[in-house]
Amino acid sequence: MSGSAIEVKPGIYWVGAIDWGLRDFHGYSTELGSTYNAFLVVDDHVTLFDTVKATHTEEMLWRIGQVIDPGRIDTIVVNHAEMDHSGSLGRLIETVHPERVFASPACEKALKAHFHYSGWPVHVVKSGDRLNLGRRNVSFLETKMLHWPDSMFSFLEEDGLLISSDAFGAHYASSERFDDEVEAGELMHQAGKYYANILNPYSPLVLGLLEQVRNLGLRINMIAPDHGVIWRKDPGRILSAYADWGAQKTREKAIVVFDSMWHSTERMAEAVGQGLLEKGVSVQVMDLHGWHRSDVVTELLDSRGLVLGSPTLNNGMLPRMADVLCYAKGLRFTGRVGAAFGSYGWGGEAVKLLNGALDEMKVQRVHDGLRVQYVPAESDLDRCRELGHTVAKAVLADSR
Ligand code: FEO
DSSP states (O other), rough: OOOOOOEETTTTEEEEEETOOEEEEEEEEEETTTEOOOOOOSSSEEEEEEEGGGHHHHHHHHHHHHHHHHGEEEEEEEOSSSSHHHTHHHHHHHOOOSEEEEOOOOHHHHHHHHHSSOOOOEEEEOOOOEOOSSSSSEEEEEEESSSSTTTEEEETTTTTEEEEEETTTOOOOOSSBBBGGGHHHHHHHHHHHHHHIGGGGHHHHHHHHHHHHOOOOOOOOOOESSSSSSBOHHHHHHHHHHHHHTTOOOOOEEEEEOOOSSSSSHHHHHHHHHHHHHOOOOEEEEEEETTOOHHHHHHHEEEEEEEEEEBBBBBOOOOHHHHHHHHHHTTTTOEEEEEEEEEEEEEEOOOHHHHHHHHHHEEOSSSOOOOEESSSSHHHHEEEEHHHHHHHHHHHHOOO
16 A cells, blocks of 8 residues: 545545556556545544445555544445445445445435445435535535436535546546646546546536536535546636537547558558648547557547548458447547548448448548558559548538
8 A cells, every 4th residue: 555645625635545557447448547536524523425446445444544543434425336436335334334324316226236235324415415514514416427327526615625526537546646746738638538438428418517516606626536636726627628528629630540451451541641631630540459449539539530441351340440439439429520441352341331330420421431442552542642631621611
């Protein structure tokens, strides 16, 4: 175990866990690991907000023990039932015997379905309910489907501290606990990756929630998510990024995502990328031999253009491309333009399938699709550059 309990505000401590070795989160590559954040408030009612993954229970109890005897916890707030935040709950309840556990109505149901408990002192709280801990009050805001039906925010009113569950988080293991202590570019990249891979399907709800928070007039001066660092210096930065991502705001950028067998589709991809560049569009050419699906969708987060390339294999597309499309479809990006291309030997079905996938993702196709038999000639590469020009025109025409 490394690192102490950290006082994030007077009387409020981070007592979570650092999962340095985590490299996969449901298919999302977590190259920097993650943290499971839990917050201990020492007040008349000693209260723990959220817990950690079961594997890290001892680590959390050790950190709590640096502040108080864990047996003094009388209140637990469960903002979200997913096991990375509730996995240690059973052991914790057995250890500390809290007087009360608070959860949203959907979270109470989810906790029952996860733990099949009897005798836990679970009380339901809804949006607008308030809880007095002694010197401070907590108000609750249900954030349904951000990203589970049970998700909830807890706002410590006197402290201006929003404990935001999964929202505004990042899978980012570090010994530092605050936004101003880590490299800003890496932090925003990881926060964007987290949004693209987890929250993007719920973007309309994100916009609704931001508006709701504005209308409530909450005086937030710190945001503490359940993963990654705490937004102490600039909580406005992550709120503003969520407003952009929620609105599916993109820039004049296209990604060319491809897989290749004998370098023909690869050469086509490079020519398409060249065509985009010639028209002034920022490009990322992404060979699926090296790019992970979760990094592809991260690049798509601010990219207006999506161009797909695959050769035909056994009447289909290459399996890495099928993997990426299965994943990306569920994340429901909107407002993109795109096209497809690929080499083939005889059947040539892949481009048709890629077109179908673009249609299913509601990407506006600006080209019928470009196929080249076997190995592209110079004239074929010219056609690829022209396809790049066509996509670039659509990317530049959309000024959202
Ligand atoms: Fe980090 Fe939805 O759990």
